[in-house]
Amino acid sequence: xxxxxxxxxxxxxxxxxxxxxxxxxxxxxxxxxxxxxxxxxxxxxxxxxxxxxxxxxxxxxxxxxxxxxxxxxxxxxxxxxxxxxxxxxxxxxxxxxxxxxxxxxxxxxxxxxxxxxxxxxxxxxxxxxxxxxxxxxxxxxxxxxxxxxxxxxxxxxxxxxxxxxxxxxxxxxxxxxxxxxxxxxxxxxxxxxxxxxxxxxxxxxxxxxxxxxxxxxxxxxxxxxxxxxxxxxxxxxxxxxxxxxxxxxxxxxxxxxxxxxxxxxxxxxxxxxxxxxxxxxxxxxxxxxxxxxxxxxxxxxxxxxxxxxxxxxxxxxxxxxxxxxxxxxxxxxxxxxxxxxxxxxxxxxxxxxxxxxxxxxxxxxxxxxxxx
Amino acid sequence: xxxxxxxxxxxxxxxxxxxxxxxxxxxxxxxxxxxxxxxxxxxxxxxxxxxxxxxxxxxxxxxxxxxxxxxxxxxxxxxxxxxxxxxxxxxxxxxxxxxxxxxxxxxxxxxxxxxxxxxxxxxxxxxxxxxxxxxxxxxxxxxxxxxxxxxxxxxxxxxxxxxxxxxxxxxxxxxxxxxxxxxxxxxxxxxxxxxxxxxxxxxxxxxxxxxxxxxxxxxxxxxxxxxxxxxxxxxxxxxxxxxxxxxxxxxxxxxxxxxxxxxxxxxxxxxxxxxxxxxx
Numbered sequence: 265x266x267x268x269x270x271x272x273x274x275x276x277x278x279x280x281x282x283x284x285x286x287x288x289x290x291x292x293x294x295x296x297x298x299x300x301x302x303x304x305x306x307x308x309x310x311x312x313x314x315x316x317x318x319x320x321x322x323x324x325x326x327x328x329x330x331x332x333x334x335x336x337x338x339x340x341x342x343x344x345x346x347x348x349x350x351x352x353x354x355x356x357x358x359x360x361x362x363x364x365x366x367x368x369x370x371x372x373x374x375x376x377x378x379x380x381x382x383x384x385x386x387x388x389x390x391x392x393x394x395x396x397x398x399x400x401x402x403x404x405x406x407x408x409x410x411x412x413x414x415x416x417x418x419x420x421x422x423x424x425x426x427x428x429x430x431x432x433x434x435x436x437x438x439x440x441x442x443x444x445x446x447x448x449x450x451x452x453x454x455x456x457x458x459x460x461x462x463x464x465x466x467x468x469x470x471x472x473x474x475x476x477x478x479x480x481x482x483x484x485x486x487x488x489x490x491x492x493x494x495x496x497x498x499x500x501x502x503x504x505x506x507x508x509x510x511x512x513x514x515x516x517x518x519x520x521x522x523x524x525x526x527x528x529x530x531x532x533x534x535x536x537x538x539x540x541x542x543x544x545x546x547x548x549x550x551x552x553x554x555x556x557x558x559x560x561x562x563x564x565x566x567x568x569x570x571x572x573x574x575x576x577x578x579x580x581x582x583x584x585x586x587x588x589x590x591x592x593x594x595x596x597x598x599x600x601x602x603x604x605x606x607x608x609x610x611x612x613x614x615x616x617x618x619x620x621x622x623x624x625x626x627x628x629x630x631x632x633x634x635x636x
Numbered sequence: 637x638x639x640x641x642x643x644x645x646x647x648x649x650x651x652x653x654x655x656x657x658x659x660x661x662x663x664x665x666x667x668x669x670x671x672x673x674x675x676x677x678x679x680x681x682x683x684x685x686x687x688x689x690x691x692x693x694x695x696x697x698x699x700x701x702x703x704x705x706x707x708x709x710x711x712x713x714x715x716x717x718x719x720x721x722x723x724x725x726x727x728x729x730x731x732x733x734x735x736x737x738x739x740x741x742x743x744x745x746x747x748x749x750x751x752x753x754x755x756x757x758x759x760x761x762x763x764x765x766x767x768x769x770x771x772x773x774x775x776x777x778x779x780x781x782x783x784x785x786x787x788x789x790x791x792x793x794x795x796x797x798x799x800x801x802x803x804x805x806x807x808x809x810x811x812x813x814x815x816x817x818x819x820x821x822x823x824x825x826x827x828x829x830x831x832x833x834x835x836x837x838x839x840x841x842x843x844x845x846x847x848x849x850x851x852x853x854x855x856x857x858x859x860x861x862x863x864x865x866x867x868x869x870x871x872x873x874x875x876x877x878x879x880x881x882x883x884x885x886x887x888x889x890x891x892x893x894x895x896x897x898x899x900x901x902x903x904x905x906x907x908x909x910x911x912x913x914x915x916x
Contacts, residue, residue, distance in 0.1 A: 383794050383825070389775060396786040398819075399879040407740025407787030438777040438784060525887055526877045533794070535824030535839045535886070 292316060294453050299464050300496065301504040303372030303450065306386055309443045311450065314428040317622070319448025321425065322441060324621045326633035327415050328395060330356050330404030336394065336445065337621065338634045339365040339402070343614050345550035346452065348636035351561030355394075356404030362526040364561035365636075367554050369454035369613060370547060375503045375510035379543050379559045380530045382512075387446035392438075413437055419629070454549055454613035455496075462607070471607050478604025481597055487573075489601075491587045498548035498608065516541040518577020518584035519558055527560055541581050552606040553614065566602050658752040661704070661714055663761065663853045665747050666916075667695045667731035669803075670863040677736025679806050683863055684816075688871040693737040693815065694802035696788065697860070698767050700726045704753050705760035705847065712758070716751040720781045726767055728782035729860075737804065740787045761851040761858070765820070765844035765913070766798035769837045772822060794825040798842065799898075799912075801862045803881070805872055816871040816890075817881035818862055820844070820898065824886065842884055844899050848915040857916050864911040868893035 291313040294302060305311055322328060326335040339353045340346035346368035348354075353361035363379050371377055371387060378384035384393070394402040396409075405412055416422045416436040427434035429444055459479075461470035471479070482489045492500050492513055500513025514530055523529055523541040530539035543559040557563045563572060572578040576590025593601075613619070623629045667674035670683060674695050681689045702725070703711035716722040721730070727749050734741035766772075767783070772795035776784055783796065790797045797819050804815035824839035848858065874880050875889035882891040886903060895902030899910030 383773075388777065389791065392776065392786075392789060392791045396789050397791075399883055399885075405786065406789070407742075407785070409786045410742075438786070442777050524877060532885075533824070534826040536826065 292451070294451065296453060297455050297460070297464060300453075300455050303370075304503055304505050304507065305372075305450065306388065306446075309388060309446060311447055312429065314425070315430075315444050315447040316451045318422075318425045318429040319444035319446070319451075320619070320622050321421060321629070322416075322445050323448050324623055324633075325416075325629040327629055328403060328405060328412060328441075330401070330406070330408055332632045333634050334403045335630070335633050336403075339394075339636060340368055341636045342616075342619050344553050344636070345369050345454070345614060347554040349555070350636065351556050353402065354634075355400055355402035357401065359401045359404070361400050361402065363559055364556065366546065367550060368449055368452050369549050369610070370497055371452065372450040373497060373503055374499075374501050374547075375512050376501065376544060380514075380527070381533050382514075382530060383533065387449050388442045391442040391445045395442075409438065413441070416441075452613075452619060454610040456612050457549065457608045457610040459604075459607040460610070472603055474600050474603035475607040476604075477597075478600035478602065478607075481593075481601050482604050486591050487593070487601070488587045488589070488591075489573075492545045492585070493548050498551075499545040501544060501547075513545045514539075514542045515545060515585040515587075516581050516583050517543075517558075517572070517588055518579060518581045519560075519562065519572065521579040521581055523581070524560075538583060540583060548605060549608050550610060550613065552609050566605055567598065570598055570601060657755040658715075659755040661749075661751055661753045661853050663702070663714075663749040663858060664856075665729050665749075665858045665860060667729075667747075668859055668861040668863075671861065674731050675736075676732050676734070676738035676741070680803075680863075683803070684866050684869050684871040686870045686872050688816075689806045690803040690816065690871060691737050691806055692802065693732075693739070693804050694741060694787070694800050694817075695731040695860075696741075696797075697729050697765055697799045697801075698726055698782075698788070698796060699729060699749065700764050700766060700768050702727075702749060702751070702763040703761075704756075704758040704853075705762050705849075706756060707759045711762055712754050712756065714749070714751045714753045716749060719750070721746040722749070722751075723780050723783060724771065726771060726783065728785070728788070731860075742785070758852075760847065760849045761853070761915070762845075762847040765846060766822075766842065767796045768843070769822075769841065772796060773825070790819075790821040794838065795822050797821050798844070803862075803866075803871060807872065814880050816866075816869075816874070817879070817883060818866065818894070819879075819881070819883040821884050823884050840884070840886070840900075842898075842900055844910055844912070846899075846910060846913050848913075851915045858913060859916050860913050862912060865894055865897045867897075 292311045323336045326333055334356050339348045341348055348365045352363055353365040355361060376382055376384055377387055377390045384390045396406045398406050413436040426436055426440055430440045433440055458470040461467040481487055492515055494500050495502055500511060503510040530542040555565055557569045563569050574591050574593060577584050577588050669680040669692055672680055674692055679689050679691055683690055702714040704714060705711055716725055716727055721728055730746045732738040732741040733745055734743045776789055788797050799820035801818040802815060820842055822838040822841050878888040882894045891902055896905055896908040897911045899907050901907045
């Protein structure tokens with residue numbers, strides 16, 4: 265008897281059977297491999313196919329910016345795993361930002377979505393920063409919301425799409441726009457790299473010999489890469505569906521002896537001395553296509569990043585993380601680690617039409633859009 | 637002290653009970669720059685340490701915790717009416733009409749607070765400039781007016797801009813990227829958990845406390861003028877790698893002469909008497 269009950273519980277856990285019907289109602293589920301749990305979803309923003317599709321249109325629509333030239337996609341390019349190839353992001357009126365545009369793959373699992381700001385705990389809330397932030401201006405739409413929402417409402421696509429996604433609140437407003445953008449970003453899953461096929465799919469030929477050697481070095485105590493770049497996302501920031509708590513990892517990597525005032529780290533928001541130069545660990549999935557690197561894009565390539573860590577921090581900082589102690593490595597070892605990092609690229613994610621620009625050519629949504 | 641607190645509590649209880657001899661109260665405000673009435677697009681000369689000429693491009697602020705002050709010093713809360721401009725004791729004062737350079741503004745103006753207060757003789761007015769902590773860190777996408785204006789969001793720092801007075805030198809951009817902006821808001825907002833909203837007040841709440849003795853709402857006007865606040869700041873330059881003007885952030889050289897004159901401490905610099913707001 266007891267054994268039967270236990271087995272039933274185990275069955276539910278293993279299959280996720282209790283959850284499937286609820287998710288199916290909205291017509292959306294993630295195409296995740298069996299080994300990957302679903303991400304958490306906020307109570308007031310259930311996923312639906314209609315919402316994700318609306319969010320995708322908004323993501324690529326530069327009419328969301330103050331002058332109609334900057335879309336989310338202007339700094340988040342799918343081919344670069346939703347980064348932009350620049351050292352720091354460029355906003356409206358060619359405003360130079362202070363931070364490197366972060367990639368968006370698997371952001372649904374990240375408890376904090378910002379390089380340094382610990383208060384950015386939902387994608388819904390975070391969307392307000394690029395849209396309306398003024399220091400620096402990114403999309404520069406502060407104070408423009410009435411005009412912006414009216415413009416969206418006048419578009420034939422949005423005239424029906426908002427109602428499909430939000431039957432109880434069928435118009436563009438702060439709530440619906442930020443929820444749809446978050447739902448689209450929450451749909452961006454990337455778990456089909458050669459390394460995934462090797463590690464989880466049992467395809468032992470998916471990795472080159474160099475990448476296999478690099479994997480051993482990556483997870484070796486001599487290099488200590490994996491202490492921060494750990495787990496399925498290769499970052500110590502993680503939260504899944506039904507997580508009892510969120511794991512967050514922010515570190516000072518000794519990039520500067522004195523971090524510049526424009527990007528001082530988490531101290532900017534907490535005022536705590538120990539937060540100087542402290543930034544969130546980025547995921548390494550698709551890292552080979554997201555150059556340049558670090559929170560400010562100040563290292564142009566992976567070889568440079570490894571040189572920074574080999575040195576024990578480019579400049580070194582009084583409070584840098586204790587795991588960053590430096591190492592000696594041969595040229596061959598560095599090449600192997602880079603081969604391993606390159607095996608984390610999910611080509612399908614970079615070209616998946618479900619994440620691509622949905623607008624027809626020369627549409628008003630995109631005709632003035634600056635692309636990276 | 638204790639008896640005074642008791643009296644205050646009794647008075648507050650009375651004020652909060654509708655029907656008990658409340659009287660309507662309207663408190664009028666005026667926005668000026670260097671003594672001249674504020675209007676979008678108007679130039680104002682002789683500002684700051686270098687006598688800059690500027691155009692005002694925004695002039696808005698949040699006010700909360702409004703009270704009339706009795707002769708014995710007790711504060712009697714004013715119950716602000718619920719309107720598009722006033723919600724749960726917080727009001728937005730708005731002196732820009734969206735014209736000329738005020739491109740990020742809204743057409744309607746709001747230059748007065750309206751509400752009720754327990755009927756009594758009062759000798760002064762007291763209020764805070766800013767949004768109280770409990771309301772400053774919610775989700776603005778679900779907040780009612782006037783806490784839903786994107787131009788007043790301060791989310792990337794946590795909360796709202798309490799004061800937004802934007803000035804652009806008419807001589808054109810010099811060092812400053814766009815102008816000299818006075819933005820006041822809370823900074824250094826730590827939280828207990830690494831992924832929680834701030835649960836305890838920020839290290840620098842930056843809520844301004846204003847008390848105006850001898851103020852009579854029937855005849856007086858509360859005047860807001862940033863000129864004395866920026867008197868020692870050079871509005872033609874911006875400290876490198878900092879936000880344009882003074883946006884309350886620690887370590888901005890553009891703020892060092894400014895924050896004390898808002899009645900607020902700034903780093904090692906102690907607070908002085910606030911010079912932004914006076915009675916007339």
